[in-house]
Amino acid sequence: MKRELFWAILAPALAAGPVGAAHAADESADSEAVIVTPLSLVNTSDLEFGTLLAGPTAGTVVINPNNDARSVTGGVTAAGSGGQAAQFWTYGGPRQFIYVTRGPLPVLDRVGGGGSMAVSQLTLNGSVFRYLSNAGLLDLRVGGRLQVGANQAPGIYEGDFQITVTYF
Template sequence: MGRTFLVVVGLLIMGSAAPAFAAPVTANKQAKAVVDILPPIAVRKLQDLNFATLGVVAAGTATVNPNTDVMTTTGGVTWVGGTPYSAMFEAVAPTKSVVHIRVPRASIVVTRVGGTETMIVDTFTISGAANRNVVAKEPFAFSVGGTLRVNANQAEGTYVGTFDVDLQYN
């Protein structure tokens, strides 16, 4: 008597995975790390931001316009003497590029020389465009103005503080 055997090959193929003895598959590829180092922009300060001499009878502000060097005052602050002017800078980019000029967004503190009294300078503005197309190795200038916040009963004296101007190019 003959026997009939049913061979199910399809189930064996579908259920089979990679042989248990197969080595893991790996791939390696290398990438380079590349950087271009550019020479810095040369920048120099030509003059400081100066609010001149103010008289104070109440709180107010003094604002120097960087395009005209005209100062306006509000509240109990009046201009009584001296010449107000914006800070002025000159820069030279090593290549033809777009230069991005950044002035502070935050306020800075000015402190009375020989004392502890302070005032705030904020709302810094720049003459002309903040992003400029410049020619390689040719000087360009810009001015920076701002607003001085004077307190009521502000102590008399000379007040000094510093602020940063950043230049980036690409």
């Protein structure tokens, strides 16, 4: 009786073939690390004014460097969420004194041509004179004010600006 029960349980399993064939899939991913040296300045995010709708009158878009808040004036409408201050990490000695300066104000040019917008102000999340932390670090953020023209041509606009940190 035991033998018949054993074969009654085992027979369906043997008839089904191997239990669950194994499958494998391969994929690759990138990995990256940045090691900085003392007296370094590293850009970790860009100044983004976000998606905007230009109206029949000129206006401005302002990004606050302290909290990434975006505000608009005049004929500009903020479309959806978006906008952030640029972020830089500066690395030096513990409690080291620094001075932050910027290059010329940028002009954002339309990709493919046919338009530009001027950044009329770049603002920092603190004084231009600062001390690094006890660990020798500082989270430096840069916001700005973008001048949007009346009926500004739609498209993607890009430009660059320069930040310099002098270590004392």
